[in-house]
Amino acid sequence: xxxxxxxxxxxxxxxxxxxxxxxxxxxxxxxxxxxxxxxxxxxxxxxxxxxxxxxxxxxxxxxxxxxxxxxxxxxxxxxxxxxxxxxxxxxxxxxxxxxxxxxxxxxxxxxxxxxxxxxxxxxxxxxxxxxxxxxxxxxxxxxxxxxxxxxxxxxxxxxxxxxxxxxxxxxxxxxxxxxxxxxxxxxxxxxxxxxxxxxxxxxxxxxxxxxxxxxxxxxxxxxxxxxxxxxxxxxxxxxxxxxxxxxxxxxxxxxxx
Ligand SMILES: Nc1ncnc2c1ncn2[C@@H]1O[C@H](COP(=O)(O)OP(=O)(O)O)[C@@H](O)[C@H]1O
Ligand SMILES: [Mg+2]
Numbered sequence: 001x002x003x004x005x006x007x008x009x010x011x012x013x014x015x016x017x018x019x020x021x022x023x024x025x026x027x028x029x030x031x032x033x034x035x036x037x038x039x040x041x042x043x044x045x046x047x048x049x050x051x052x053x054x055x056x057x058x059x060x061x062x063x064x065x066x067x068x069x070x071x072x073x074x075x076x077x078x079x080x081x082x083x084x085x086x087x088x089x090x091x092x093x094x095x096x097x098x099x100x101x102x103x104x105x106x107x108x109x110x111x112x113x114x115x116x117x118x119x120x121x122x123x124x125x126x127x128x129x130x131x132x133x134x135x136x137x138x139x140x141x142x143x144x145x146x147x148x149x150x151x152x153x154x155x156x157x158x159x160x161x162x163x164x165x166x167x168x169x170x171x172x173x174x175x176x177x178x179x180x181x182x183x184x185x186x187x188x189x190x191x192x193x194x195x196x197x198x199x200x201x202x203x204x205x206x207x208x209x210x211x212x213x214x215x216x217x218x219x220x221x222x223x224x225x226x227x228x229x230x231x232x233x234x235x236x237x238x239x240x241x242x243x244x245x246x247x248x249x250x251x252x253x254x255x256x257x
Pocket of ligand 2: 044046
């Protein structure tokens with residue numbers, strides 16, 4: 001799904017040239033769930049932004065789903081992002097004056113789908129994530145976990161092949177973080193390739209592989225036990241419903257029919 005070879009990236013600030021990525025090679029197969037770990041400033045977000053076609057690279061090669069990603073103009077990049085990729089961020093990045101449904105529907109606006117249809121589809125995705133009752137609430141009325149689930153619904157609505165998540169649990173408490181990983185794992189099982197940047201071991205160990213980056217280079221790639229199961233790849237994400245099953249002391253997501 002993703003092949004990068006010898007990727008280099010520098011930022012130029014005035015006189016200073018900051019060499020952030022120093023020859024990254026990475027091969028990510030369709031349906032894999034991997035994590036990227038490393039100290040703050042090691043280049044994790046820079047790498048994720050390049051994978052997400054949000055930023056350019058200086059040297060090397062990037063193939064996404066068999067297509068060479070290089071020197072794309074913004075229109076082409078936006079088109080590919082909208083068709084192929086879903087994004088999840090630490091700070092949720094929801095539009096504060098739009099309700100949950102409108103936030104989820106936003107990517108379909110860029111596909112020029114009419115309001116009625118995109119809101120209907122958005123409601124279906126909110127329903128899958130157990131948030132139908134919150135559809136008309138503003139982000140400020142939602143908990144952190146709920147906001148991140150809205151962001152995940154927004155990422156899923158275009159049926160991406162890859163989800164890129166930059167510290168998706170960074171603003172959540174540990175229980176909500178693990179629930180978020182349950183959810184991302186379920187989504188991965190539906191066949192979507194999942195790339196998660198994190199600096200938490202409890203999050204990384206739940207992915208199949210951890211890429212450790214130090215100072216712009218890959219230091220090692222660790223296979224995690226939890227992720228060793230090779231999941232059956234299905235493509236029918238639409239038929240999957242994720243529900244919040246609440247019990248007094250434990251909450252988890254269950255996949256129903
Ligand atoms: N747009 C930018 N312009 C200049 N320097 C940047 C920019 N983005 C990131 N950097 C610098 O590049 C380095 C790597 O940043 P980043 O990829 O965000 O690291 P991480 O996500 O691992 O914490 C840091 O030193 C950061 O300050
Ligand atoms: Mg970062």
